[in-house]
Structure formats: C-alpha cells, structure tokens
Amino acid sequence: MMDKTHLVDEITGHRRMRRNRKADWTRRLVQESRLTVDDLIWPIFIVPGTGIVDPIAAMPGVSRMSVDKAVEAVKEAADLGIPAIATFPDIEMELRDETGSNSLVPDNLINHATAAIKKAVPNIGIITDVALDPFTSHGHDGILRDGVIVNDETVDQIVRAAVMQADAGADIIAPSEMMDGRIGAIRHALDAAGHQDVGIMSYATKFSSGFYGPYREAINTSGLLKGDKNSYYISPANGTEALRDAALDVEEGADMLMVKPGLAYLDICWRIKEAFGLPTFAYQVSGEYTQIKAAAMNGWIDGERIMMETLLCFKRAGCDGILTYFAVDAAKKLAKSR
Numbered sequence: 060m061m062d063k064t065h066l067v068d069e070i071t072g073h074r075r076m077r078r079n080r081k082a083d084w085t086r087r088l089v090q091e092s093r094l095t096v097d098d099l100i101w102p103i104f105i106v107p108g109t110g111i112v113d114p115i116a117a118m119p120g121v122s123r124m125s126v127d128k129a130v131e132a133v134k135e136a137a138d139l140g141i142p143a144i145a146t147f148p149d150i151e152m153e154l155r156d157e158t159g160s161n162s163l164v165p166d167n168l169i170n171h172a173t174a175a176i177k178k179a180v181p182n183i184g185i186i187t188d189v190a191l192d193p194f195t196s197h198g199h200d201g202i203l204r205d206g207v208i209v210n211d212e213t214v215d216q217i218v219r220a221a222v223m224q225a226d227a228g229a230d231i232i233a234p235s236e237m238m239d240g241r242i243g244a245i246r247h248a249l250d251a252a253g254h255q256d257v258g259i260m261s262y263a264t265k266f267s268s269g270f271y272g273p274y275r276e277a278i279n280t281s282g283l284l285k286g287d288k289n290s291y292y293i294s295p296a297n298g299t300e301a302l303r304d305a306a307l308d309v310e311e312g313a314d315m316l317m318v319k320p321g322l323a324y325l326d327i328c329w330r331i332k333e334a335f336g337l338p339t340f341a342y343q344v345s346g347e348y349t350q351i352k353a354a355a356m357n358g359w360i361d362g363e364r365i366m367m368e369t370l371l372c373f374k375r376a377g378c379d380g381i382l383t384y385f386a387v388d389a390a391k392k393l394a395k396s397r
C-alpha cells in the first residue's frame with residue numbers, strides 16, 4: 060500500500076495532462092494549431108507623392124507610404140513569403156466630397172498603387188477595399204443624403220469602383236462598407252466586365268467598434284466623421300445577426316469571409332467557420348495593434364510574444380488567415396524560428 064501523503068488520489072492520479080506537455084518534442088507533437096507566413100495579409104496605407112514614409116503616431120511602427128515606397132515594402136513582404144496585401148489610401152482633403160466621387164476616378168491613388176505594385180511584384184495578391192470613407196468629406200463609408208447613408212445608391216457607386224479596381228489589377232475586392240446587397244451586385248458587375256477570376260472577400264461581419272480609432276487617424280477621417288456608423292455596422296452585442304449577415308454574403312457569392320475586429324470577436328470567427336466552411340479571415344485592426352504596441356513600449360507586456368500568441372489564437376478559433384499590421388514582423392519571426 061502506497062503511503063497516501065498527497066491529495067491527488069489513485070483515480071485522478073493517472074490522468075496526467077502534463078505527460079504531453081513535459082518536453083519540447085511532446086509539445087510540438089501534440090500542437091493543434093500553427094501559424095505560418097501563409098496565414099498573413101498585410102494592410103498598408105498609401106499617400107500621394109514620392110519618397111514618403113510618414114509614421115502614424117497612433118500606430119507605432121506603421122507608416123503611410125507613397126506608391127514608390129510601398130512598392131519597395133511590398134517587395135520585401137513578398138520575399139518574406141507573405142501571400143497578400145490590403146491597401147488603404149489617405150486621399151488629399153481637396154479630393155474628398157459628399158459622395159466620394161474620387162473613388163470613380165480610374166487612376167486615383169488606390170488604383171495607381173495597385174497598378175504599380177502589380178507590375179513590380181506580380182506574385183503577391185492585392186486586396187482592395189471599396190468603402191467610400193477615404194473619399195468622403197464626412198468620413199462615412201457610403202453616400203450621405205439628409206443625414207442618412209443611402210444603401211442602394213452607395214452600392215451602385217461601389218460596384219463601379221470595384222470594376223475599376225479590378226481593371227487596375229486588384230485580385231480580390233473586399234467591400235467593408237456593410238451595405239445590403241453589395242456582394243451580389245459586385246459579383247455581377249465583375250463578371251460582366253470579364254473579371255470572373257477576381258474574388259470577393261466580404262467584410263461579412265464588421266462590427267461597430269471603437270477599435271478602429273487609429274485607422275481613422277491613419278487615413279485622416281477621424282476629424283471628419285460626424286456621428287457614428289451604427290446604422291450600417293453590426294452591434295457588438297449581436298452574434299446571431301452577424302451570422303445571418305454572413306449567410307447573405309455567402310448566398311450572393313462571396314469567396315471568402317472576414318470578421319472585424321478580431322480578438323474580441325473570436326466566437327464569431329468560430330461560428331462563421333463552422334456554419335459556412337468558407338475561407339475565413341480575421342482583421343486584427345488598428346486598435347488591437349496599438350494596444351499591444353503601447354503596452355509593450357511601456358515595458359508592461361512582451362509585445363513580440365503577444366503578437367505571436369494573438370495570431371496563433373486566430374488560427375485556433377478557425378481562421379484561415381489574419382489581416383494584421385504585424386504581418387512583416389511576424390513573418391520575420393517565423394522565418395527565424397525555422
């Protein structure tokens with residue numbers, strides 16, 4: 060008879076979860092989720108001009124780049140193995156108006172960037188957004204009429220913008236403005252224009268979130284925005300509604316789905332992947348990035364460790380990939396740990 064000096068008894072004592080955790084090799088063997096460079100999509104900010112790399116105060120480590128500098132940076136990203144980028148323009152104030160008309164100029168900043176990047180770095184995927192917020196004088200994602208963001212008129216416009224973006228060389232159109240019916244309308248228009256192979260990544264579940272703050276500084280919409288986006292983005296309280304919204308996008312022909320923001324919405328990532336089985340992405344948005352950076356800069360957390368941990372957690376939650384401002388840093392770290 061063993062002397063029973065410990066509280067762990069004979070029944071529970073042989074169920075030892077720690078056996079599989081005891082050494083590096085066992086831990087590697089039982090690891091369920093893995094982050095690789097193939098999971099990373101890098102969002103970048105584009106400004107007019109040349110030779111510009113302009114740091115964004117609210118996003119330490121992230122800069123707005125002129126097209127020539129963006130081309131260099133994207134080359135580096137491609138060399139690291141990052142499969143795709145997502146571009147966001149910081150349009151000159153003089154070009155912004157009530158309806159976001161610059162979105163319909165074929166060689167506007169965003170399309171100019173696409174064409175230049177495609178030419179210089181043909182093997183990286185280019186994802187473009189069609190929301191109107193970089194182009195409007197009020198910072199909303201759609202056309203504002205009598206205090207209302209009008210749905211159908213906005214869809215008509217973003218559809219035309221989407222075709223121009225595809226003409227410029229965009230590989231995937233990612234509409235983030237949450238207008239109803241946009242996915243089907245964009246799909247039809249792309250097909251009619253001969254862009255059958257241009258995909259649609261729907262910002263299927265975009266929540267009305269405070270986490271977008273630093274992005275609005277990055278593209279200079281924060282000072283412009285009147286009111287909030289609650290009449291078109293989803294309430295953070297509503298998961299089932301988010302699923303219904305995603306279901307409509309799937310029906311309308313979305314090739315990929317996105318959840319935005321990321322970390323506070325992992326339950327949505329999981330539910331969406333389970334429900335539809337489509338390639339599912341999370342957007343670790345500006346505020347999430349900034350939280351980690353700010354705390355790390357104060358020495359309060361280990362920023363690199365939390366960068367890798369959060370990205371891995373998206374994989375565990377069912378995501379196929381992550382849009383993240385950490386993409387280049389994470390890719391470098393992954394290359395080193397090989």
Ligand SMILES: NCc1[nH]cc(CCC(=O)O)c1CC(=O)O
Pocket residue numbers: 188190191192200235236270271272273274275288343344345346
């Ligand atoms: N169409 C708007 C848009 N496109 C990208 C982001 C946020 C990205 C981020 O925070 O990193 C937003 C949100 C917003 O300003 O309302």
